[in-house]
Amino acid sequence: MTVLGVGIIGCGNISRTYLRNAPLFRGVEMRAVADMAPAAARARADEFGVKALSVDDLRASKDVAIVVNLTVPNAHYPVSLAALKAGKHVFTEKPLAATAALGRKLVAAAKANRRAIASAPDTILGPAGRMARGLVEAGVIGKPISGTAFMMSHGMEHWHPNPDFFFKPGGGPVLDLGPYYVTQLVNLLGPVRRVLASTTIGNPTRTVSAEGPNKGKRIKVETPTTAHALLEFASGARVMLGMSWDVWRHGMHPIEIHGTEGSMRVPDPNFFGGIVEVARGRGEWERHDTSGAVFGKPNNPPDNPANANYRVLGIAELAEAIRTRRASRLSGDVALHALEVMEGVLRSGARNRAITLPATRARPGVMTEEDAAALAAD
16 A cells, blocks of 8 residues: 655644554554744654654655645635645645635635645544444434534633634634534535524633633634524435533533434544444434444543544545545535535524525545445554
């Protein structure tokens, strides 16, 4: 198998996870890191034994075939565009871009430069997403009719040392964590055709309580921190989506899908594994534990594993798609549709009316257990 070199631009918190996970996968090798703050790149390079380069040098490096964009959301577009124009394939953290208009330009640029672009979340390719989709497509719950998806917490300022960007345009729960939920819903139910939403800002300011130099800093909130939306899918299914950073405690399940023959619970799409539950008719919940499947074994946090975190799966899948000259399961078209859904939620909330989305057939491709196993390191 041809191994493709990978370079990371953006050496913040999440870069450590990518660098730590890379040896778990076949066909990719981390070779360089870069950051607008050279000291941050050097620190990661020293920690993981890769090269620290300038951003320009990383884009020009012949050792790098895939650029992984781990910058803040508002930088996703210029960083990814420059990499594509430099002849690199791109895997970007979510969202694809800060706006759908910029996302469309990235998809067009990838096609114009004959390069692939794919985007997180790759969690949907984990065993929970694979099992849930298999059950839906096998007709276990019949035709999906309705559902709910909830992400609720009290924000990021209590743990993230630099949380400003979470509360600015391009951030917020809809664009920051919404990609996990929206992409999983599209994976299970297909594309969305219309959105109706209501949004609000719960608190006009946030105070950083995480330890570090910004502790006590007050942040002006400039994007909705609570959104409730009705998603109407092209298939006819309707799902209520709730995204909030104004909730102290709750008891809502991450995702539930209800069909003509039964119901299904899907675990937190921020992770790769978990327990998928199915109730046939009025029967009891049947538990399907995915911890024994490929990329389902809990490995996070490293010192006391409680959940499955196999970020880099999407990069390995992209590399395999490049080698076999097919579209990635997490292609720019899929990421763009998820972004259009999320932007539709924000636009609907701001305009107080339903938003019809561009027609698309975009949906992640199916990954089988055999497909997943082929990407796992020996």
